[in-house]
Amino acid sequence: MPSKRLSVVVTRRLPETVETRMKELFDVELRDDDRPWSREELAAAMQRADVLVPTITDRIDQALLAGAGERLKLIANYGAGIDHIDVATARQRGILVTNTPGVVTEDTADMTIALMLAVIRRIPEGLAVMQAGEWQGWAPTAFLGGRVGGKRLGILGMGRIGQAVARRARAFGMQIHYHNRHRLRPEIEEALEATYWESLDQMLSRMDVISVNCPHTPATFHLINARRLKLMKPSAIIVNTSRGEVIDENALTRALRAGEIAGAGLDVFEQRSSINPRLRELPNVVLLPHMGSATREGRIEMGEKVIINIKTFADSHRPPDLVLPSML
Incomplete structure (x- = not known):
């Protein structure tokens, strides 16, 4: 990867401490509101980002990946579950996928x-x-x-x-x-x-x-x-x-x-x-409204894992939480 700061697009609001750290490390695009993005907004983000940080509310399927920009090389998912991402298609297009296991x-x-x-x-x-x-x-x-x-x-x-x-x-x-x-x-x-x-x-x-x-x-x-x-x-x-x-x-x-x-x-x-x-x-x-992992400590730890995955990738190393199709 080039030495310039990576362009990172985050699809939802994250804990303030996580967003602040991302701002220090990357050229990050954060959200002002917290509504889920439409499919069109998600597609546009995948055109302009080096790294996309989605959540479970973002369904990234084969069609969206087919329209991703040449810059997109990493999908650093904020969450352990990755059934909303077509990991096999991402890898075929040279896009790595990471998650945040163990935290929740x-x-x-x-x-x-x-x-x-x-x-x-x-x-x-x-x-x-x-x-x-x-x-x-x-x-x-x-x-x-x-x-x-x-x-x-x-x-x-x-x-x-x-x-x-x-x-x-x-x-x-x-x-x-x-x-x-x-x-x-x-x-x-x-x-x-x-x-x-x-x-x-x-x-x-x-x-x-x-x-x-x-x-x-x-x-x-x-x-x-x-x-x-x-x-x-x-x-x-x-x-x-x-x-x-x-x-x-x-x-x-x-x-x-x-x-x-x-x-x-x-x-x-x-x-x-x-x-x-x-x-x-x-x-x-x-x-309950999907509250299983909803603790302040857990959400911050998830963000820290996302940052480590992005930073490791930026340093041209294998991200620690890389998801492979064979793991699914």
Whole structure:
């Protein structure tokens, strides 16, 4: 790369400390507002930038990459998930893609446990009654939820976040089970006291709680579909803090409305911010606006990783968080 400062375009507002550091290091174009860019605005940015810093709200597909300018050589994604970027096409066009793995592990695991507790203990229902001023006092049979301790937790995807969820769940006295593309090493299984299921179907039919912690790939799209939802116990709940596309949302809504499963806690949705209105109406569902990684510390660390990736690239070295098509 030439010695001049790289032209970096950031698609969304980032923490102030991150933006200030970028301004010091690069010829950076920052946002004044925080609305998601249109496809046309994103295409224009890809024409004028050496480096693009997108987020999950920016879908960078084959068509957009085909129109990218000759200057664009790095897409430094602000976030760990990269299913919104056509990594294979980017590499074919000589554009590197990086992400920010590992930063949000603990934060997302915290939110997974919070959703479990919220659904099992019916916390939002109690909160709604209190906020409406309708509470008439304690009653022996009011707002009866379930006991978390002793329940069987089935984790779908035992990577960094799945393992962090398992560690927390053990502290609550839950029994840990998991399904993964590859079985964990024996010492990790032993430390987590985790039982491996090669068959996802068999695991689903025996668990009290299912936690979705796998990435969205072609192989995991609608992995939890209508058939698999019917395998779950009527008393079971499902929690998703990973990617909405892993669950067939319409099938989930039908299962919840029919009482085929007891509840759901969702931080992510199949159509991003467009949520099935029938899902929103259900009292046994807790919905959050993609808050899993929303901590000040996490957002700053994500920005620091982006900066390191760009700076390493500018110094003609391999960025530490380079994403390869073979990793997907």
